[in-house]
Amino acid sequence: MTLPEMKYPLSRDQLLDLYYFMKLTRELDEQLVRLFRQNKVVGGLYSSIGQEASAVGTAYTLEKRDWIAPMIRNVGGLLVKGFRPRDILMQYMARSGAPTGGKDGTSHFGDLQDRHVVSPISMLGDLIPVMTGVAMGGRYLGQKIVTMTWIGDGGTSTGAFHEGMNLAAAQHAPFVCVVENNQWAYSTPVARQVPLKNLADRARAYGIPGYVVDGNDVIAVYQATKEAVELARRGEGPVLVESKTMRMKGHAQHDPAGYVPPEMFEYWKARDPLALYEKWLTENKVWDKKAKDEIEARIERELKEDIEIAEASPLPNAEEAERGVYCEGCHTIEAHWERPIAEVQPPKASVQPVWTVPDFGALNNARGSAPAAAASAPDDGARAEAHSNSSAKSAPAGSGAPKRPARAEARPKGRR
Amino acid sequence: MAPVTMVEAIREALDEEMQRDPSVVLIGEDIGVYGGAFKATEGLLAKYGWERVIDTPISETAIIGAAVGMSYQGLRPVAEMQFIDFIACCFNQMVNFVAKSHYRWGGPVPMVVRGPCGGGVHGGPFHSQNPEMWFVHTPGLKVVYPSTAYDAKGLLKSAIRDNNPVLCLEHKFLYRRVKEELPAEDYTVPIGKLAVRRPGRDLTIATYGAMTLHSLDAAEELAKEGIEAEVLDLRTLMPLDRQGIIDSVRKTNKLLVVHEDVRSGGIAGEIAATVNEQAFEDLDGPILRVTSLDTPVPFSPPLEERFLPQVADITRAARELARY
Ligand SMILES: Cc1ncc(C[n+]2csc(CCOP(=O)(O)OP(=O)(O)O)c2C)c(N)n1
Ligand SMILES: [Mg+2]
Numbered sequence: 001m002t003l004p005e006m007k008y009p010l011s012r013d014q015l016l017d018l019y020y021f022m023k024l025t026r027e028l029d030e031q032l033v034r035l036f037r038q039n040k041v042v043g044g045l046y047s048s049i050g051q052e053a054s055a056v057g058t059a060y061t062l063e064k065r066d067w068i069a070p071m072i073r074n075v076g077g078l079l080v081k082g083f084r085p086r087d088i089l090m091q092y093m094a095r096s097g098a099p100t101g102g103k104d105g106t107s108h109f110g111d112l113q114d115r116h117v118v119s120p121i122s123m124l125g126d127l128i129p130v131m132t133g134v135a136m137g138g139r140y141l142g143q144k145i146v147t148m149t150w151i152g153d154g155g156t157s158t159g160a161f162h163e164g165m166n167l168a169a170a171q172h173a174p175f176v177c178v179v180e181n182n183q184w185a186y187s188t189p190v191a192r193q194v195p196l197k198n199l200a201d202r203a204r205a206y207g208i209p210g211y212v213v214d215g216n217d218v219i220a221v222y223q224a225t226k227e228a229v230e231l232a233r234r235g236e237g238p239v240l241v242e243s244k245t246m247r248m249k250g251h252a253q254h255d256p257a258g259y260v261p262p263e264m265f266e267y268w269k270a271r272d273p274l275a276l277y278e279k280w281l282t283e284n285k286v287w288d289k290k291a292k293d294e295i296e297a298r299i300e301r302e303l304k305e306d307i308e309i310a311e312a313s314p315l316p317n318a319e320e321a322e323r324g325v326y327c328e329g330c331h332t333i334e335a336h337w338e339r340p341i342a343e344v345q346p347p348k349a350s351v352q353p354v355w356t357v358p359d360f361g362a363l364n365n366a367r368g369s370a371p372a373a374a375a376s377a378p379d380d381g382a383r384a385e386a387h388s389n390s391s392a393k394s395a396p397a398g399s400g401a402p403k404r405p406a407r408a409e410a411r412p413k414g415r416r
Numbered sequence: 417m418a419p420v421t422m423v424e425a426i427r428e429a430l431d432e433e434m435q436r437d438p439s440v441v442l443i444g445e446d447i448g449v450y451g452g453a454f455k456a457t458e459g460l461l462a463k464y465g466w467e468r469v470i471d472t473p474i475s476e477t478a479i480i481g482a483a484v485g486m487s488y489q490g491l492r493p494v495a496e497m498q499f500i501d502f503i504a505c506c507f508n509q510m511v512n513f514v515a516k517s518h519y520r521w522g523g524p525v526p527m528v529v530r531g532p533c534g535g536g537v538h539g540g541p542f543h544s545q546n547p548e549m550w551f552v553h554t555p556g557l558k559v560v561y562p563s564t565a566y567d568a569k570g571l572l573k574s575a576i577r578d579n580n581p582v583l584c585l586e587h588k589f590l591y592r593r594v595k596e597e598l599p600a601e602d603y604t605v606p607i608g609k610l611a612v613r614r615p616g617r618d619l620t621i622a623t624y625g626a627m628t629l630h631s632l633d634a635a636e637e638l639a640k641e642g643i644e645a646e647v648l649d650l651r652t653l654m655p656l657d658r659q660g661i662i663d664s665v666r667k668t669n670k671l672l673v674v675h676e677d678v679r680s681g682g683i684a685g686e687i688a689a690t691v692n693e694q695a696f697e698d699l700d701g702p703i704l705r706v707t708s709l710d711t712p713v714p715f716s717p718p719l720e721e722r723f724l725p726q727v728a729d730i731t732r733a734a735r736e737l738a739r740y
Contacts, residue, residue: 099521100520100521100522103519103520103521104520104521108520108521109521110521110523112488112523118485118488118523119517119520119521119523121512121513121516122512123508123512123513126477126481126508126509126512126513128481129475129477129478129479129480129481129482129484129485129509130481130482130484130485130488130513131485132478132481132482132485133481133482133483133484133485133486133487133488133489133493134485134486134488134489135485136470136482136485136486137485137486137487137488137489137490137491138489140441140467140468140486140489140491141489141490141491147485159477160477160478160481160508160509163473163475163476163477163478163481164477164478164481166473166475166478167472167473167475167478167479167481167482170472170473171470324518324519324522325518325519325555325556326518326556326558326579326580327518327524327526327579327580329579330522331522331524331579333439333487333490333492333524333526333579334490335438335439335489335490335491336489336490337438341438344438344464344465344467344468345435345438345464346435346463346464349463349464349465349467349468350462350463350464350465351461351462351465351466352462353448353449353461353462354449355449
């Protein structure tokens with residue numbers, strides 16, 4: 001069997017893995033709806049149906065050492081990072097066995113030590129500066145990590161998104177921001193939120209690359225995001241990836257989404273990411289019926305087991321409400337250094353505290369025509385100019401590398 | 417050892433902690449080359465370099481967000497607000513991300529946010545505020561507010577070593593007005609413990625920050641009239657040293673709370689409620705308070721003087737209380 005050629009090759013096992021995670025996300029979603037109807041879900045239930053390729057294809061580009069922060073429709077990302085359906089089930093069911101023990105619900109949980117997952121908060125946009133900080137921290141410690149988070153089309157209009165993207169760009173943070181354009185922010189269509197066709201165009205304002213990708217084509221999502229991750233890992237700064245997809249349900253279970261034109265659902269239904277990928281796997285002879293059946297049987301088995309575990313987990317004891325406001329010795333704070341500490345201590349760390357100003361900022365400056373170039377840390381001059389020609393571009397499966405600004409030298413001395 | 421000002425003491429704390437622990441990094445606006453609007457970080461960029469003294473764009477939400485992210489990496493970032501008033505711009509990060517992280521999902525946030533607060537320097541409505549109660553009212557944060565150079569240094573060191581987010585409020589009026597000799601050796605001041613600045617038997621004045629100086633001046637005057645006031649410097653507002661306050665009230669049987677924060681919703685209310693609950697029987701008079709007005713901080717000197725508590729306001733209230 002020869003697999004289709006790709007810029008970032010995927011083995012047969014990996015291709016089937018992608019299917020497993022997407023299908024698991026879908027089935028888990030459907031089981032949660034069943035539990036919701038039985039009143040076993042406490043609070044709202046948010047679906048990621050239609051967006052499985054987007055969450056799984058992006059998260060799958062990461063390595064174990066990398067970090068994510070999932071939003072509510074990124075259950076697929078949590079599964080890829082090693083959480084199990086039982087974790088998500090118990091979160092939604094507010095059980096004591098849930099990762100947060102009932103302190104918070106939905107995808108609001110994480111794991112700093114092993115899986116490198118930061119818990120989101122409800123307020124949209126705030127994860128962008130936080131994951132920028134995780135990326136900056138990782139770089140400081142000498143780790144070659146990349147951080148990733150997702151944000152909806154709606155969330156890109158928050159101030160926190162802007163502040164975070166701008167800081168990430170100014171810092172060249174190894175950070176990938178996936179904008180999941182699912183056409184709707186609750187009841188408001190994209191055109192009423194943003195006067196842009198491609199949300200990836202927002203990247204231009206930060207002088208960083210912005211990719212547009214078909215969010216329902218998991219291979220395309222993987223290829224484009226992998227490129228972004230590699231770029232970030234090489235120290236070339238953040239990348240924004242817009243994944244065009246569709247929220248196939250209401251905002252949450254309570255919302256029948258009557259405001260979505262029925263033809264729009266029809267259009268996107270024909271582009272269901274799971275159906276598309278099944279077809280692709282078959283056409284490319286990656287699997288046969290037996291392989292498909294095996295994966296589906298495994299998912300059924302695992303979900304059945306996890307639902308049993310979740311249902312058996314009791315609600316938390318009321319006294320737990322009083323615990324945990326502060327860390328009172330329950331955590332050991334430890335940074336994982338992967339570079340010599342002497343590099344960040346004087347005398348090695350010591351520098352001349354002066355700015356170099358390679359361009360004086362006038363409109364027709366002989367030293368450079370780009371008015372955007374500004375005062376900067378040492379050696380940091382070329383950057384703004386170098387970035388000014390990067391803009392939104394499609395990066396579908398197998399497309400060539402986007403034109404990259406030369407920027408290896410574009411950092412304050414000593415930063416890595 | 418030559419005496420140092422409060423702002424120098426703060427710089428010493430940052431310097432010594434950075435030297436001691438490479439996981440301590442600084443982030444804020446104009447803190448590097450310029451050394452901070454009040455020069456609290458002067459010289460630290462030269463010593464520790466660009467990676468540890470991070471000048472940022474004017475983005476308070478990104479500053480706090482990035483500090484949270486770095487603290488998830490096991491670092492101990494210290495974020496500066498150029499003036500503490502600007503913390504309102506990142507209120508969401510503070511109260512929803514930072515404060516709730518440990519309780520919600522066990523994500524400790526060992527970071528410090530520090531910045532100049534307080535009035536008396538004609539800074540006007542946006543450069544004079546005392547925002548402590550916004551954060552005292554948010555479970556998950558610790559709030560300290562020193563009145564001496566010794567405490568500013570010792571509390572900041574404790575804050576940096578704490579596994580929880582700590583807001584360090586530094587009164588800008590005191591930055592260069594208080595001065596003292598500091599121990600040569602490393603020391604910390606525990607978070608959550610008040611200090612008795614002046615012992616007395618007739619009434620307790622509980623206060624903090626710049627009002628500690630006013631209260632001590634008032635106590636001096638009251639002593640001439642034969643009224644011996646005990647002055648408590650709270651030092652930490654969250655967690656509040658409730659026991660320390662109760663102990664003093666049990667001795668003096670009278671309590672006056674003085675703060676520069678506005679009246680309604682100030683910590684005086686919380687202290688009064690605590691004493692009512694735990695030491696009502698020990699009280700020989702009403703709990704009184706001297707506070708700023710319930711207005712924004714006005715700019716012009718006579719207006720600001722009227723807004724802020726004065727020594728005479730404290731002595732007047734203390735005399736009234738002493739009569740019971
Ligand atoms: C700052 C903020 N304002 C309002 C809300 C309430 N809210 C929750 S989800 C949502 C719509 C989000 O749309 P989008 O970002 O496109 O994400 P999607 O739900 O489509 O995945 C709104 C308004 C919020 N969570 N955060
Ligand atoms: Mg949306």
